[in-house]
Amino acid sequence: MDRKVYFDNAATTPIRKEVIDSMHKILLKTYGNPSSTHSFGRSAKTQIEISRKSIAKHFNADPQEIIFTSGGTESDNMLLRCAVQDLNVLTIITSKIEHHAVLHAVEFLDENQLAKVSYVKTDAEGLIDFEDLEQLLKADKAKKLVSLMHINNEIGSILDLDRVSKLCQENDALFHTDAVQGVGHYAIDLEKVKIDFLSAAAHKFHGPKGVGFSYVRKNSELNPFILGGSQERGLRAGTESVHNIVGMANALEIAYDRIEEEQKYLKELKVYAIKQFSTSLPGVHFNGCCSDLERSTCTLINVALPVPEDKATLLNFHLDLKGIACSKGSACQSGSAKGSHVLEEVVPLSHRNKPSIRFSFSIFNTKDEIDYLIETLNSFIKK
Ligand SMILES: Cc1ncc(COP(=O)(O)O)c(C=O)c1O
DSSP: OOOOEEOBTTTOOOOOHHHHHHHHHHHHHOOSOTTOOSHHHHHHHHHHHHHHHHHHHHTTOOGGGEEEESSHHHHHHHHHHHHHHHSOOOEEEEETTSOHHHHHHHHHHHHTTSSEEEEEOBOTTSOBOHHHHHHHHHSOSSOEEEEOOSBOTTTOBBOOHHHHHHHHHHTTOEEEEEOTTTBTTBOOOTTTSOOSEEEEEGGGTTSOSSOEEEEEOTTOOOOOSBOSSOTGGGTBOSOOOHHHHHHHHHHHHHHHHTHHHHHHHHHHHHHHHHHHHHHHSTTOEEOTTTTOTTTBOTTEEEEEOOOOHHHHHHHHHHHHHTTEEOEEEOOOSSSSSOOOHHHHHHSOGGGTTSOEEEEEOOTTOOHHHHHHHHHHHHHHHHO
16 A cells, blocks of 8 residues: 655644544534524534633633634734734834745735835844844834744744743834744743734644634734624624634644643654654755754754755655655745745755755654655665
8 A cells, every 4th residue: 555644744734533523513513603692503602612711721811812713824914914904003023934924914014005014134043133123123113013933834943932022022012923833832821921912723733724813912902804793802703613613722722731742752753853864864954943952843844855956856746656745845046936935044055956845743643654754765866
């Protein structure tokens, strides 16, 4: 039988069986519209509110601060656009290595002269320059919003949320973090770390696709993002996806219940992968700081592979043929073809002609799968 190995968990994760079971129950029995006042509607509404409470608890947040959305992209768009429209934000400070859900949203605001956008410097490891951030924050008196991602989805670098939060508070700026890759994998205590807005998506922590949430700090006074009914305190109209919301809450509960053992497992897996890549593929380059477990997420590595140029274009095809799922990303040297905007910022010139690939892990991956990956890469390079 052909082997299948899934190393693309930063793109999306498989749903846990327990989560599917919880969703299945809702789909079968709790089909009322949560806005209906009869018993069917009330049951659905109850499930939503139980889920909201459960999600809020993991972040030390108030349930009313959790607004359900369709996922990371919607949350990023909602929070950035509402902050500008409703809170007099005139300048957004972000980085060039954010997800497109943030970058394209801020470009829209800039192009339409709704807010000015400044980009904080990042280094070759994908970490932000705090001195530059401070200077940007102090540049003028305009009301500012800092939007920086918690964990970079391509290279895995981790942002020091606490340090950014303190700088924002000192400079009277709002702070949004796209925590899509961090939620469910790392603990975030919103009582200890003052973050005004946060985006999350269930499908990155073994929950369903098409559902996520925005954390909106109390008294933020945002106006409706989607107009219509009065769901989600009027901020986000539309009949709630009850089974998805329940599935998300369930996935998050399991993720944070098992966070210690699962982080330990993932760290061991990543250490093993780094060792195998380093010893079996001389010349491999770990992009950003992804080989450093303190400063990068345990869920992924991003490597520039020592593949001869004439073979590079065939690599992804070959991995796919061998049943290995991963994400390609390249930093184009010429700039003629569109490469990854993140790798453009971090990959040194000496590695730009090599194919870069992200392998992202979950607790369903094994060391044996990593051995298979290394064998496959080795035989491809040597062939
Ligand atoms: C960091 C980050 N932000 C936002 C998104 C978009 O999330 P969604 O696919 O739920 O819209 C992703 C998805 O890959 C992501 O990794």
